[in-house]
Amino acid sequence: MAEWLVGKASDIKEGDRKVVTAGKREIGIFHKGGAFYAYSNTCLHQGGPACEGMITQNVVDVIDKDGLYQGQTYGDETHFVCPWHGYEYDLKTGECIGDRKLKLRKYDIVKRGEDIYVVA
Amino acid sequence: MDMPRNDVRPVDLEMFATPKHLAHASEQARARNYQDFLIVDVDSHHYENEHYTEVFDYIESPVIRSELKEGAGRRTGILNSQVGYQNTGGRIHRAKFRGKEKAKPGKHSDIVLTLDWMDAMGVDYCCMFPTPMLFLGLHPQIEIEAAMCDAYNAWLCERILANEPRIVSMLYLPFNDPEAAYKTVKKFGDKKGVVGFMVTSPRYRPVHDNAYMKTYALLEEIGKPISFHAAYSWDDRALQMTNRFISVHALGFMWFNMIHMTNWVINGLPVRFPKLKVMWIESGLTWAASLMQRLDHSFMMRTSDAPLLKEKPSHYMQQMFYSTQPMEIPDDKSVMQSTFKMINAETQLVWSSDYPHWDFDLPSTIYDLPFLNEKSKRNILGANAARLFNLDPKPVKRIP
Numbered sequence: 001m002a003e004w005l006v007g008k009a010s011d012i013k014e015g016d017r018k019v020v021t022a023g024k025r026e027i028g029i030f031h032k033g034g035a036f037y038a039y040s041n042t043c044l045h046q047g048g049p050a051c052e053g054m055i056t057q058n059v060v061d062v063i064d065k066d067g068l069y070q071g072q073t074y075g076d077e078t079h080f081v082c083p084w085h086g087y088e089y090d091l092k093t094g095e096c097i098g099d100r101k102l103k104l105r106k107y108d109i110v111k112r113g114e115d116i117y118v119v120a
Numbered sequence: 121m122d123m124p125r126n127d128v129r130p131v132d133l134e135m136f137a138t139p140k141h142l143a144h145a146s147e148q149a150r151a152r153n154y155q156d157f158l159i160v161d162v163d164s165h166h167y168e169n170e171h172y173t174e175v176f177d178y179i180e181s182p183v184i185r186s187e188l189k190e191g192a193g194r195r196t197g198i199l200n201s202q203v204g205y206q207n208t209g210g211r212i213h214r215a216k217f218r219g220k221e222k223a224k225p226g227k228h229s230d231i232v233l234t235l236d237w238m239d240a241m242g243v244d245y246c247c248m249f250p251t252p253m254l255f256l257g258l259h260p261q262i263e264i265e266a267a268m269c270d271a272y273n274a275w276l277c278e279r280i281l282a283n284e285p286r287i288v289s290m291l292y293l294p295f296n297d298p299e300a301a302y303k304t305v306k307k308f309g310d311k312k313g314v315v316g317f318m319v320t321s322p323r324y325r326p327v328h329d330n331a332y333m334k335t336y337a338l339l340e341e342i343g344k345p346i347s348f349h350a351a352y353s354w355d356d357r358a359l360q361m362t363n364r365f366i367s368v369h370a371l372g373f374m375w376f377n378m379i380h381m382t383n384w385v386i387n388g389l390p391v392r393f394p395k396l397k398v399m400w401i402e403s404g405l406t407w408a409a410s411l412m413q414r415l416d417h418s419f420m421m422r423t424s425d426a427p428l429l430k431e432k433p434s435h436y437m438q439q440m441f442y443s444t445q446p447m448e449i450p451d452d453k454s455v456m457q458s459t460f461k462m463i464n465a466e467t468q469l470v471w472s473s474d475y476p477h478w479d480f481d482l483p484s485t486i487y488d489l490p491f492l493n494e495k496s497k498r499n500i501l502g503a504n505a506a507r508l509f510n511l512d513p514k515p516v517k518r519i520p
Contacts, residue, residue, distance in 0.1 A: 004126040021127040046482050047144050052131045054211050081211040083133075083141070085479060088211075 003110060003117040009036070010114065017051060017080070022120040027107055028052070029118060032078055032091055038107035038118045039094045048084030051106060055091070071073050136217035138233060139520055142240035148484050149519045150244030158502035158513050159483055161238070161246040163349070163401050163443045163472035168228045168250040168272060169185060171217070174279065178271035184264065199268070201252065201258045205365050211476045221342065231284045237475055238284050238286065242483055244502065247509075248289045248324035249318065255353040257375075259324030262296045269294040273308050281313030286516060288509060290316035290347050290399075292369045295323060298331035305335055309342050315509040316345040316399070321376035322353040336393045343396035345441070345508060350377045373446075374407040381411060381437070388428025388434035397508060399441040404448050409459040412437050438464045443509060444470035444500070445481040457491045466496055470505040 004022040012018050012031040018074045019041055026039035026041035028051020043050035056113040064070050078091040088097040089104055108119040128468065149155070156501035168175060172192055179185035184198070191197020207215035221245070223229035238246055253272060259265050273291045280287055291308050294300040308314055317339065319327075339346050352372025355357060362368045377400050379477075384390070384398070400408065421427060429436070442463055450456055463469060474480045486492070486500050506513050 005126055005128075008391070017130060017131060019129050021129075023126075042144065046484065047140075047148060049144055052133075053132070054213060056209075083211075083213050085206045086211040 001119055002117055006109075006116045006118055008114045009111060009116045012036070015055065017055070018057075019049075019051060022116055022118060025120050026051075027118050027120060028080070029109070030055075030080065031090055035096075036109040036111075036116060037091060038109050039089070040105040040107075043084065043087050044096055044102050045082065045085055045087045046103065048082045048087075049082060050082040050087065050089060053081040053083035058088075059092075081090040093106070125490075133213045134220065136214065136221050138218075138236040139240055140213060142237060145448045145482055146239075146240045146520050149223045149240075152242075152484065154242030154483060154487075155515060155517065155519055157468075157498045158245075158506055158511075158515050159241075159243050159471070160502040160505035160509070160511060161241075161243045161473045161475070161519070162248040162399070162470045162505050162509075163249060163445060164234070164475050165249050165251050165477055166234060166336045167252070171230065171275070171279075175268075175271050175275045178274045179267055180266055180270065182269045188268075197262075198264060199252070200255060202255045202258075202352070204352070204368075206369075206478045208365075208478065214476055215478065217412070218476060224349050228279050231280060232288065234287060235284070237291060239518050241473065241475070241477045242517055242519050243287050243473070244515050245288060245505075245509075245511055246473075247315065248276070248287050249349060249450060250292065253292060253307055254320050254349060255322060256292075257296060257325075258353055258355065259296075262294075266294040266297045266300040266410060268299070269304065270307075273304065275473065277308060277311045277314065279287045280380045283313065285313070287426070288313045288315045288344065288511075290318040293317045293319050293335075293346075295332075296325055298329065298335065301332070302335045302338065305338050305342070309338075309344065314344070315511075316347060317403070318347045318349050318396075319380075321348045321380060322356075323376070327380050327382050328383045333392070336389065336396055338392045340396040343395075343397075345399050347399035347401050347441075350374070350400075350402040363435070374403050378407055378411055381408075382415065385415065385429070385433045385436050386426045390424065391428045391430065394479055396443045397441065399443065399470070401443045401472065402445060402499075403442075404446050405442060405444065405456075405459050405463060405469075406448050408437060408442055409462045412462055414487050416504065434462070439469065440455050441468050441470055441504070443470055444486060445472040446479045447481055447485050449485065453490060456489070460491075466499060467504060469503045470508065 006029050017030040028039050028041045030037045041051045058077040060075040062070040070087050076101045079088040094104040094106045135355040187198045199407045223232035228515045256265050352368050354368050359368050412434035487497050
């Protein structure tokens, strides 16, 4: 395992991401809620660039106390979406939303001074 | 020791470029040695509406041509469309930003951009189909379908197929006008790059109507297949009950092909036209295995409803061709293996990408299946289609 320089923490704006090539691996580095998360950039579906798509909130069906459907809204979970086919992943865990048993490989982030590194 | 340099790059969704978008597909192509064997995509698409100004010039009727040009780019016009949020609220950003991609100068932009994704995936030949016109069989005016079909086919033959040997097509048949369908085969059957003819499945004309028999006979005579390309219709009375695109898509893309297949077999068309090759496109695979069992079961009790059949319905269905995409891949691969066995995948299954549509498949969907040997993979990915379309089996792609 080696530490690969991503850059200054401030280089990745809150809510954004960058992709690091670390040897033969591509890793997506996300900055969300003041924390950094790092995942394999290879989708578990057909191998698409999983970290390079839309970042969005989860969609929720609103069901009232009587079990009646009252429309849809956005929830408080953040997902990133593989742009090839729309596979969605939980930004905080790397879990695939359609089947949470499936998870993208997660990498550790190390902060040294103003710089952040991904361990891969 | 030299450490490999790490590269850090931002992600800009709007900077869309096909080779970059499909860079991981190219990695797969290199890792699996696709350069060594033929890959044929029997179902891919372009957006013909981006070239309607060119296509409309081929419309024979001056009145229809004028109406089409008047309606181009307007809120409503003489062409029909469908409700359908295929790009999942912008999650499939390819649909939103691909229009910003500039084709390299030289050939027609649809040729250049198509070759870009073909090479990136490792595809040697593709069968090109339209996109919005997949719904044209639902147009209330039969003469508009016939006119658009004739113009599009002429444009496609002249501007695309004549100029790029790696792109072929099964031309659109104006099926709601049986006489026009027959004339279409007569007119375009021997054009360069025409490897068959395609019926868009969402429509309400039964395939066993006597009016079509001379077209089937002609296709059988010239040795080119007829295919049925699935799509949905949210205006269909049954499908109107669905409330999400996932539902109308999952059902709709099987629904019309299940009806056409049932009519095709029960009315004995495989017996009447035994050499006519038939292909079913973009319904996935599970529907065929299911329908085989369903029709066989009923047939044993009601042979008088299908007296032309000398064998069970599944016998005839096993001699037809099936495109793979959108290929259902269940967790339990033994289920999939049974489906492959039922449809005679070794010789009858032909890979398709459906690129650039939202649910496209890569060649790896076939190549990585654990129960196929190398020969079977190569048959499904290219050799079966090469035999069907009479293509040179030598690979010609240039994987980046």
